[in-house]
Amino acid sequence: MRRPVARFKATIGPPIWPTGPVAATIVTKPGTAMLDTLSLLTPTDFPALKRSRLTTLQVNLGYRCNQSCLHCHVNAGPNRTEMMDEANIELIPRVLAARGLSTLDLTGGAPELHPRFRWLVDAARALGVKVIDRCNLTILSEPGQDGLADFLAVNGVEVVASLPCYLEENVDAQRGKGVYDRSIAGLKRLNALGYGQPGGGLSSRSPGSPRNDLAPSGGGSGDFPEPGARLTLNLVYNPGGDHLPPAQAGLEAAYKKELLDRHGIVFNRLLTIANMPILRFGSTLLSRGRFHDYLALLKISHNPDNLAGVMCRELVSVDWRGRLYDCDFNQMLGPARAGSGNSG
Numbered sequence: 001m002r003r004p005v006a007r008f009k010a011t012i013g014p015p016i017w018p019t020g021p022v023a024a025t026i027v028t029k030p031g032t033a034m035l036d037t038l039s040l041l042t043p044t045d046f047p048a049l050k051r052s053r054l055t056t057l058q059v060n061l062g063y064r065c066n067q068s069c070l071h072c073h074v075n076a077g078p079n080r081t082e083m084m085d086e087a088n089i090e091l092i093p094r095v096l097a098a099r100g101l102s103t104l105d106l107t108g109g110a111p112e113l114h115p116r117f118r119w120l121v122d123a124a125r126a127l128g129v130k131v132i133d134r135c136n137l138t139i140l141s142e143p144g145q146d147g148l149a150d151f152l153a154v155n156g157v158e159v160v161a162s163l164p165c166y167l168e169e170n171v172d173a174q175r176g177k178g179v180y181d182r183s184i185a186g187l188k189r190l191n192a193l194g195y196g197q198p199g200g201g202l203s204s205r206s207p208g209s210p211r212n213d214l215a216p217s218g219g220g221s222g223d224f225p226e227p228g229a230r231l232t233l234n235l236v237y238n239p240g241g242d243h244l245p246p247a248q249a250g251l252e253a254a255y256k257k258e259l260l261d262r263h264g265i266v267f268n269r270l271l272t273i274a275n276m277p278i279l280r281f282g283s284t285l286l287s288r289g290r291f292h293d294y295l296a297l298l299k300i301s302h303n304p305d306n307l308a309g310v311m312c313r314e315l316v317s318v319d320w321r322g323r324l325y326d327c328d329f330n331q332m333l334g335p336a337r338a339g340s341g342n343s344g
């Protein structure tokens, strides 16, 4: 699933929540040649970001996914073969321990499709490290993934899941036919295990004794949910096109009401993010003559109060080959961008 890194917050009038079909959704057909937008983004008057204390290792385990969403910025799908190799997988717990990191953030593709996913979660848990799974929800009912939801719950894994709308037609338009129904089924399954419950939903596994070979050098337990901690289920909304997301609090209230009324579903928080004008999305804006207007919208909506909360200040992003980046989006822009020192 996609994941947020840079956050923009509207300081202008609220955009309109798309209640109808996603007519404004911007997609480019896979295989279409992409126009370069990076050269248009590099000269910027956005304030530079300063790194903070490193707390999080965010790892892309590979591009294989059970879905093929048209908007996917890594072009993930069932036929992608890029997967992290054994050597790099086994290095991850050692890095967590050596650096005393508190959080392992797993993404893809569908990270659960990596054959060492459960081993990796188990190893991180043994270190007392909090694990976040960027879950697309449909993977929970995918053949071969038996017991996945139970595994996540037993290990107290935080689930962050994309759900672009609470209406079926909008979700299926963006993510594929039938995705809505399977996403709702996945949410119900997680709720039944205790995820997203305001007063309940306790993790049951004890982190146990750290493995001797992976003992943290300091601070590793971080904010990991100890046995009895809440099972967190957060949803993510991003717009279908070149507009800002609605204000987060109002949209979260609407999601909570609609999902509860329609399906009896509860969750903890809704995170709203804006689309970055890079790769396929940026190229499409450029080809339609909408790139510069969108960039201007982002600039006038910039809120300096949000700089302190930009999550990539505290993480290192790792691609499926084991290469390091200062931000998830710089990972997507490729090695040439790595080490540029500007993660904004």
Ligand code: SF4
Pocket (backbone or CB within 6 Å): 001, 002, 065, 066, 067, 068, 069, 071, 072, 073, 074, 075, 076, 077, 108, 109, 110, 136, 175
């Ligand atoms: S669920 Fe969709 S957006 Fe997420 S990685 Fe798979 S194809 Fe991409």
